[in-house]
Amino acid sequence: MPRMTMIEAIRSAIDVSMERDDNVVVFGEDVGYFGGVFRCTQGLQRKYGRTRCFDTPISELGIVGAAIGMAAYGLRPCVEVQFADYVYPAYDQLVSEAARIRYRSNGQFTCPMVVRMPAGGGIFGGQTHSQSPEALFTHVCGLKVAVPSNPYDAKGLLIAAIEDPDPVIFLEPKRLYNGPFDGHHDRPVTPWSKHDLGEVPEGHFTVPLGSAAVRREGKDLTVLAYGTMVHVAQAAAEEVGIDAEIIDLRTLLPLDLEAIVASVKKTGRCVVVHEATLTSGFGAELAALVQEHCFFHLEAPIARVTGWDTPYPHAQEWDYFPGPKRVGEALLATMEA
Template sequence: MNMIQALNSALHVKMAEDPNVLSFGEDAGYFGGVFRVTDQLQQKHGLTRSFDAPISECGIVAAAIGMGAYGLRPVVEIQFADYIYPAYDQIVSEAAKLRYRSAGQFTSPIVVRSPYGGGIFGGQTHSQSPESLFTHIAGLKVVIPSNPYDAKGLLTAAIEDDDPVIFFEPKRLYNGPFDGWHQKPVSPWKAQELAQVPTGKYVEPIGKARIMREGADVTILCYGTMVWVSLAGAEHAGVDAEVIDLRTLVPLDIET
């Protein structure tokens, strides 16, 4: 699978397993999302569990928080991470604080999915990387996969988590890893290995990094698209470089 197919598979598996899981966002229902990550969710799971939302990022997240507080597990799509700013207050002031402010009586088990980052010539409003704005917020988990296998396992873990998870998807990697601007896969052996995605359910734990390349001279910490850029650099630099894919920016895997 590529990353789009892996994410789509995770959503189908969890929605089939748990009737409380639902998905919505702008063009994320009938159309299946601009990148097709939510493809066929509405057709398979029905209008009440996969539907289109108005063009209101604040409203999308606010509705999800209410749903989560009542026991549902909404997975909402912000069409591009560049559009997440209108929802920022709801995410950091409401979703992230609900467990603490209610002394544990309520949680906000929501996932906010969004394609992020550059590399597809998307211009100024389709290329931003706002992850740092969320890594500094107590109460949020921030996950960024770099490959199809991790994408499915981590999204499954995010949906099952009882607290809000910001799940950024590197749109540059949706169809596979590439070396810089050239349409040439890097580390093809690793890319092929991590594209072997089971069709059934599995979970990759949140808060655990992945060592992508062993090395003794220098350690490169990276995530998302830069994992593959770092692997390409390590292979051509002439040094024994270790490459660690953080996978989860918060919580950070200090031990690894």
Template structure:
């Protein structure tokens, strides 16, 4: 595969574009995700490349966005919806937990819910009260849900591809602090996260990183340290 230097935003955009090109049942929608390309530009050019019926904007209604995705997914589509910031996901919590997560079980396997809820999450960018929350623990304890949080551009693309192809609902949190690159460190004045560039060599073509399998960064004998995202 040929590779290109990408930051996490570009890698996620590439994953969406690849899957929408490959599979006509994949849709992308949310607040400002169509024409504008999203607040962080993760959905940039998707509407231009795939049309208004597959990449579109929604009203400001998180429960409506997720509720529509639940209905679409049970009828055979694969919606990828964006909650503009994870801090705004709470009005959709009931739809995610009571409907999407339970669809396979409650229908005895007759229906599945192949949908992805994407959202920028976490602190580290001085976003204040409603742009810095990390609500992943509210979802990791729910049967029927998978929660995915990438830590680098390569994994971000491969994991999002796997999430879209999964036949059950996936919550996909994207660390805002890593979108364009991490801070230089806390002892010196931090680099602005909007200007820093943390690039990785990412294949332009589609590929998968499996969900639920940890990467061993360093082997040891005494303790196991699990980490994710930032």
């Protein structure tokens, strides 16, 4: 099997989907001729033509609104919002239209569309290019939310999202775009060489939405994470010498509650890690669910390690991120509680 970066895996997923289904269309700002700001759609316009892969004006409202109309009509748009930070003008369309079409029409219409968005930090983009808005979408009934942590899952989840009959928000961690993130560092490091990348099958395959993965088995405590933080959690557990079980959620909606409950009941302790801000972050929902379903198995309070509750300047990006030091301290404190 070939080895791919996450960018290459995403491009392969879209290519496979467009080849299999003529109803799949791709559009967004600079995604056609230029191939996207991160080159995730590079070469697709040349291969499939300007009617299936094309550029749009700088209007997230227009991109998402057009995609909703196309999806209701019978197409399967896979659109790109250049940065997750730019999605807010289109939020009303996603909440009031995309998420509700199936329910408002009593099943007569569906909205099979994907909104891809680079999310999180890693490029020194500060508060205008590095936000992690997943909790804004997990609160909306009718949307599905996926966050891959590696190229294999990125391809499999994206194909599954494109084939899904309902709207999917697909958040792509920018720090993982060009190679596996070395979670042992609190600062940028050179990406690993190409031969160290994970294998990704050619052709069609899917990773089911709603299925978590155990990235590291353990018996001391459970770490719930997604995206970049999966790698950070693994590094932290290794550095402090705790036998932690790392659960990669992969999709936040639908959530694999069964996998979470099974792990926490086994370990009796739980630490939640995410890059987004603490207050009302998705970690609060995870903590509530663990408390509701695993209360009599818990040996310590549930801990959360997150980003700051404040915008941050570009230069402080790597202090804002939960790194192995902060996560490791939370693991030790939870074990000692």
